[in-house]
Amino acid sequence: MAIPNIRIPCRQLFIDGEWREPLKKNRLPIINPANEEIIGYIPAATEEDVDIAVKAARSALRRDDWGSTTGAQRAKYLRAIAAKVLEKKPELATLETIDNGKPWFEAASDIDDVVACFEYYADLAEALDSKKKTEVKLHLDSFKTHVLREPLGVVGLITPWNYPLLMTTWKVAPALAAGCAAILKPSELASITSLELGEICREVGLPPGALSILTGLGHEAGSPLVSHPDVDKIAFTGSGPTGVKIMTAAAQLVKPVTLELGGKSPIVVFDDIHDLDIAVEWTLFGCFWTNGQICSATSRLIIQETIAPQFLARLLEWTKNIKISDPLEEDCKLGPVISRGQYEKVLKFISTAKDEGATILYGGDRPEHLKKGYYIQPTIITDVDTSMEIWNEEVFGPVLCVKTFKTEEEAIELANDTKYGLGAAILSKDLERCERFTKAFQSGVVWINCSQPCFWQPPWGGKKRSGFGRELGEWSLENYLNIKQVTQYVTPDEPWAFYKSPSKL
Numbered sequence: 001m002a003i004p005n006i007r008i009p010c011r012q013l014f015i016d017g018e019w020r021e022p023l024k025k026n027r028l029p030i031i032n033p034a035n036e037e038i039i040g041y042i043p044a045a046t047e048e049d050v051d052i053a054v055k056a057a058r059s060a061l062r063r064d065d066w067g068s069t070t071g072a073q074r075a076k077y078l079r080a081i082a083a084k085v086l087e088k089k090p091e092l093a094t095l096e097t098i099d100n101g102k103p104w105f106e107a108a109s110d111i112d113d114v115v116a117c118f119e120y121y122a123d124l125a126e127a128l129d130s131k132k133k134t135e136v137k138l139h140l141d142s143f144k145t146h147v148l149r150e151p152l153g154v155v156g157l158i159t160p161w162n163y164p165l166l167m168t169t170w171k172v173a174p175a176l177a178a179g180c181a182a183i184l185k186p187s188e189l190a191s192i193t194s195l196e197l198g199e200i201c202r203e204v205g206l207p208p209g210a211l212s213i214l215t216g217l218g219h220e221a222g223s224p225l226v227s228h229p230d231v232d233k234i235a236f237t238g239s240g241p242t243g244v245k246i247m248t249a250a251a252q253l254v255k256p257v258t259l260e261l262g263g264k265s266p267i268v269v270f271d272d273i274h275d276l277d278i279a280v281e282w283t284l285f286g287c288f289w290t291n292g293q294i295c296s297a298t299s300r301l302i303i304q305e306t307i308a309p310q311f312l313a314r315l316l317e318w319t320k321n322i323k324i325s326d327p328l329e330e331d332c333k334l335g336p337v338i339s340r341g342q343y344e345k346v347l348k349f350i351s352t353a354k355d356e357g358a359t360i361l362y363g364g365d366r367p368e369h370l371k372k373g374y375y376i377q378p379t380i381i382t383d384v385d386t387s388m389e390i391w392n393e394e395v396f397g398p399v400l401c402v403k404t405f406k407t408e409e410e411a412i413e414l415a416n417d418t419k420y421g422l423g424a425a426i427l428s429k430d431l432e433r434c435e436r437f438t439k440a441f442q443s444g445v446v447w448i449n450c451s452q453p454c455f456w457q458p459p460w461g462g463k464k465r466s467g468f469g470r471e472l473g474e475w476s477l478e479n480y481l482n483i484k485q486v487t488q489y490v491t492p493d494e495p496w497a498f499y500k501s502p503s504k505l
């Protein structure tokens with residue numbers, strides 16, 4: 001597919017089905033991480049805009065054109081959105097690349113996932129119609145009970161910058177499938193494609209207020225959404241500290257939250273791998289894909305001592321072979337990290353590792369041939385101790401740290417030696433051993449003989465400080481439904497006879 005040249009659209013906030021200027025008229029720069037240039041501006045919403053969007057969402061839920069839709073009717077909107085996204089795939093992939101820095105072909109594959117995800121939730125929306133009302137068998141005949149699965153209400157969706165339109169879709173598609181009215185707050189570091197989703201919703205005639213899109217800063221636009229008394233739920237993906245703030249604010253209103261907060265996932269490699277090169281490639285992909293900015297990145301390589309020298313030598317050769325370039329170049333495999341802040345943060349992690357006594361086996365700096373842009377070489381760090389920051393903290397950049405082990409027990413202990421619990425991977429020919437690790441890993445996702453492939457049908461989410469709740473699959477739909485018990489007394493002419501009846505008049 002040809003990579004198109006493109007103009008950055010200038011958008012306003014998408015509220016109540018139309019483009020509206022933020023009340024305070026503030027805008028934020030869009031920065032292309034590949035050349036550090038300002039390439040446009042996004043609107044910056046504040047509390048006042050959030051309030052207008054919440055009112056529009058409430059009104060959508062009250063109106064028949066959204067609030068009384070069947071799942072099958074909502075499925076039509078979701079399929080129309082999917083079709084439009086597919087039609088605009090080259091443009092959207094390019095916008096994603098120049099906003100986020102990920103290689104164009106990765107962005108294009110994200111857009112394919114976006115399409116598939118909207119289609120998948122269209123199917124689930126349809127299927128919801130037959131599950132909307134289900135009977136619950138009771139142990140007696142004088143009552144009967146059924147359960148209604150209703151839209152939860154107005155939901156706030158706060159998303160990160162690493163998979164901008166895809167993370168938006170993971171939340172928007174199930175929320176709309178369930179019949180909620182959603183307000184999306186994308187990351188200020190990569191909002192362009194989420195705003196384009198607003199244009200797509202307008203083009204397909206999604207009823208006003210079913211989805212509003214408020215770009216802006218976390219504390220100005222995200223925080224008022226979390227604290228708004230008329231927002232029924234928050235779904236969040238992002239950093240741990242922001243997750244804590246959101247949970248604390250939501251707790252004041254006893255507002256449910258789902259939190260996906262990243263991690264420090266292990267990849268355990270045994271000496272009985274099927275093939276050295278295949279295992280090396282999964283190890284690289286597990287940590288360096290998406291420029292290393294993946295919440296589930298397997299950024300701790302735990303390698304069996306017997307194979308370590310050979311494995312690391314080959315890992316080095318493969319790493320040197322990774323093409324680092326402008327992400328719009330066709331065979332780019334590693335682009336820049338998202339922002340100046342992230343660039344400095346990642347380099348600081350590397351220098352602290354050095355100061356703490358680790359060895360930078362490869363990388364650790366800006367690639368020499370790229371003078372501008374937030375580029376960092378793929379970096380491999382050895383001689384790592386479990387007390388070091390690099391072993392314990394999420395880097396969110398192309399940095400892999402390595403530790404060796406002798407026994408299975410030691411490998412499990414190292415794998416679980418983290419406050420996080422999102423992903424975990426094992427590479428080994430012995431499937432019984434893989435089974436033992438699957439049980440032992442303290443994580444929400446396990447990969448066997450691979451790392452990172454992520455499909456929309458299974459559940460996604462973590463445990464420990466990686467957060468809680470599950471996205472994707474049918475699990476995500478449940479996040480946006482209210483389960484209502486309806487119990488009926490079926491013999492209303494028979495007295496309940498709990499109190500003593502007074503004498504008849």
Ligand SMILES: NC(=O)C1=CN([C@@H]2O[C@H](COP(=O)(O)OP(=O)(O)OC[C@H]3O[C@@H](n4cnc5c(N)ncnc54)[C@H](O)[C@@H]3O)[C@@H](O)[C@H]2O)C=CC1
Pocket residue numbers: 158159160161162185186187188189216217218219221222223226237238239240242243245246260261262263294295342345394395396
């Ligand atoms: N789990 C994941 O997928 C991600 C993890 N991260 C981690 O987070 C670090 C910092 O990246 P940031 O973009 O600063 O992440 P962040 O957690 O601050 O931002 C994520 C989203 O939350 C919003 N937000 C920020 N403060 C908020 C508040 N008080 N109330 C409501 N919403 C708020 C942001 O505007 C953005 O939309 C990265 O270095 C990385 O380690 C970043 C992006 C994704």
Ligand code: BAL
Pocket residue numbers: 162163167237293294295296454
């Ligand atoms: N691979 C997808 C999920 C994430 O990094 O947030």
Ligand code: NA
Pocket residue numbers: 030031032033098099100189190338
């Ligand atoms: Na950007």
